[in-house]
Amino acid sequence: MKEEIFTGLKDLFFPQKCVLCRKLLKSRQRHICPECAKSAPENTRGLITDTGEFFSGCTAPYRYDGVVREAVHRYKFNNLQGYCEFFGEKVAEVVDRDLAGKFDIITWVPLSKAGRRKRGYDQAMLLAMATALNLNDVAAETLRKIKNTMAQSGMTGAAERRANVMGAYEVTDEELIRDKRVLVIDDVMTTGATLGECARTLLMAGAKEVWCAVFAYAGK
Numbered sequence: 001m002k003e004e005i006f007t008g009l010k011d012l013f014f015p016q017k018c019v020l021c022r023k024l025l026k027s028r029q030r031h032i033c034p035e036c037a038k039s040a041p042e043n044t045r046g047l048i049t050d051t052g053e054f055f056s057g058c059t060a061p062y063r064y065d066g067v068v069r070e071a072v073h074r075y076k077f078n079n080l081q082g083y084c085e086f087f088g089e090k091v092a093e094v095v096d097r098d099l100a101g102k103f104d105i106i107t108w109v110p111l112s113k114a115g116r117r118k119r120g121y122d123q124a125m126l127l128a129m130a131t132a133l134n135l136n137d138v139a140a141e142t143l144r145k146i147k148n149t150m151a152q153s154g155m156t157g158a159a160e161r162r163a164n165v166m167g168a169y170e171v172t173d174e175e176l177i178r179d180k181r182v183l184v185i186d187d188v189m190t191t192g193a194t195l196g197e198c199a200r201t202l203l204m205a206g207a208k209e210v211w212c213a214v215f216a217y218a219g220k
């Protein structure tokens with residue numbers, strides 16, 4: 001009990017923990033600690049163009065590994081929506097570096113209604129909004145998830161993942177994306193099946209080109 005009160009007080013007065021490793025931050029350290037700034041698994045490939053169908057390329061600040069993977073899990077499953085601030089800053093950095101001038105509209109991979117109800121928030125929407133904010137832009141809803149799919153993380157093969165998300169999305173307003181170059185944001189890219197299906201849906205509805213950006217890239 002004593003320990004709980006102590007922890008509670010500590011969190012109250014020093015609530016800032018490193019988003020990646022959860023060590024307490026010193027004042028003036030923002031989001032992550034100096035060790036994580038140095039050693040977190042970065043995406044060293046820059047703009048990745050050899051994966052995923054229907055979109056031209058995907059950029060990411062990090063690889064989906066170690067502390068980054070754990071942070072994404074907390075962001076998605078432990079109600080730590082506040083992480084979108086740091087995630088959005090990092091995604092904005094790489095979008096600015098790799099995709100500046102290549103898109104007209106920012107959007108995200110939506111959860112289904114049931115998924116949103118279960119989680120209480122749409123993590124990709126928050127990430128897209130935070131990213132856009134850092135780019136002095138706004139994120140717009142262009143896709144809706146119309147099929148409840150199984151979790152992609154439970155699937156092993158690329159074909160299985162593709163089949164799982166096939167036909168899962170529809171465009172909310174075709175006027176919004178017609179002849180536009182669209183930037184689609186998500187938290188993680190693994191095989192690119194989900195982003196590919198979103199891109200296919202956008203292209204079929206009249207979008208000109210699709211680029212993607214994620215916080216963490218799980219490929220090779």
Ligand SMILES: [Zn+2]
Pocket residue numbers: 018019020021022023032033034035036037
């Ligand atoms: Zn850290």
